[in-house]
Every structure is written in C-alpha cells, then in structure tokens.
Ligand code: ADP
C-alpha cells in the first residue's frame with residue numbers, strides 16, 4: 001500500500017534550475033522515512049511537491065491512487081491528509097498565543113468548536129505544549145516554536161507528516177524531545193517523512209532511507225542495506 005507514487009518527476013524553478021530530475025519513488029503507508037542529501041539535493045523541493053505547493057515541469061504524483069490536481073478544492077483535500085512542518089517555525093507560526101496558533105488549522109478545516117478544542121488539546125498534550133498554551137508565540141524558544149509548529153499540523157490529524165529538518169538548530173536535549181514526540185505520533189498510525197543531515201540518527205530511527213543527490217534518487221531502501229553498501 002502506497003501513499004505516494006512519484007513517476008519521472010522533474011522540477012524546474014523559474015530561473016531554469018532543475019531541482020528534481022526524472023525522480024521515481026514510492027512512499028509506503030505507516031513508515032518512518034528519512035530523506036538524506038546534501039544542501040541543494042532537492043529535499044525541500046520534493047516535500048513541497050508532496051503537498052502540492054509546487055507543480056511538476058513533467059512527471060506525475062499519485063496520492064492514494066489519485067493523480068494530484070492543483071485546483072483549490074483538490075489541494076485543500078490533499079492538505080487534510082498531508083501536513084508539512086517547515087524548517088523555520090517563524091515561516092509557519094503567526095501571532096497570538098500558542099493555543100490560538102495550534103487551533104487555527106483545525107478551525108480552517110471547518111470543524112465544530114468542540115472538535116477544534118479537542119484536537120488542539122490532543123496536539124498540545126502530545127507535543128508537551130499544554131503548559132505554554134497562553135504564551136505569545138513571539139516569546140518562545142526555538143525548541144518550543146518547533147513543538148508548536150508540529151502541534152499545529154498534528155491538530156489537523158493528517159495521515160502523512162512531512163518535516164523539513166525538524167531537529168536542525170536544536171541541542172541534543174530538545175532534538176531528543178522532538179524525536180520522542182515523532183515516535184508518539186508514529187504510534188498513532190501516522191506516516192512520517194523527515195529530512196535530516198544526521199546520517200547516524202537516520203540509520204537508527206528510520207524504516208526506510210532515501211538519499212537524494214542533484215535531484216535524483218541515489219538510494220531507497222532499508223537502513224541496514226545502505227550501511228553495508230558503503
Ligand atoms: P535541499 O532541500 O536538499 O537543500 P532544495 O530543494 O532546497 O534542496 O534545492 C534544490 C535545488 O534547487 C538547489 O540547486 C537550489 O539552489 C535550487 N532552488 C531551491 N529553491 C529555488 C528557487 N526558489 N529558485 C531557484 N532555485 C531554487
């Protein structure tokens with residue numbers, strides 16, 4: 001069972017940069033997937049395609065067997081299932097308090113007040129942000145902001161969680177905390193795809209590793225096999 005089937009995906013930016021080149025990949029349900037690759041390898045370009053934020057120059061992407069479409073209605077539907085946590089929490093978080101920010105997504109989905117409350121409380125609990133709920137975002141540390149941005153996506157209850165370098169810039173303690181939270185989220189039957197520069201950590205954590213280089217897939221498989229290939 002696949003969430004994503006990506007066929008011959010090529011992405012070209014306006015300035016002509018080819019960021020993904022004939023990329024073919026499948027992403028299975030329920031897995032923990034680590035996307036590795038140097039800066040500029042195409043990781044965040046790929047992530048933006050999975051959420052319909054970018055459009056392919058050529059190639060196709062299927063989600064749950066349906067070809068991605070880019071009209072507003074189809075994108076809203078896709079984004080109910082696929083949530084992205086960006087690397088920089090400030091690009092994701094707005095103003096107001098932690099609780100207001102986390103409840104914004106579920107509110108936007110048109111859920112009832114009770115449902116929004118319930119989902120927000122659940123997301124705060126899992127991300128250990130309940131005690132921060134009345135704090136203005138502005139005063140939070142980076143580690144706290146990261147947790148709040150994860151909570152905001154979690155509250156919408158997507159099936160697939162995409163995280164762009166969720167532990168970048170955090171010290172070991174806060175990085176561990178984030179990974180513990182992702183483990184809990186995975187236990188709730190979520191598929192997790194994250195990018196990281198920490199190869200060792202990816203080997204230990206992931207069910208599957210994808211290595212991108214120059215917009216192409218160098219390796220896709222289990223961590224053990226890639227370890228012995230080197
Ligand atoms: P990664 O996330 O692995 O660091 P990116 O997906 O950000 O890689 O970038 C892939 C390639 O696309 C790089 O060559 C990068 O410089 C280029 N790129 C990224 N964003 C843009 C953009 N908005 N315009 C032009 N080129 C871009």
Ligand code: ADP
Pocket residue numbers: 092093094095096100101102104105
């Ligand atoms: P749409 O594209 O559906 O119109 P936007 O995402 O542009 O919605 O957001 C509409 C307004 O809500 C904007 O003024 C934006 O700044 C604000 N907003 C968006 N996300 C949040 C959030 N998480 N918390 C608080 N305000 C937000």
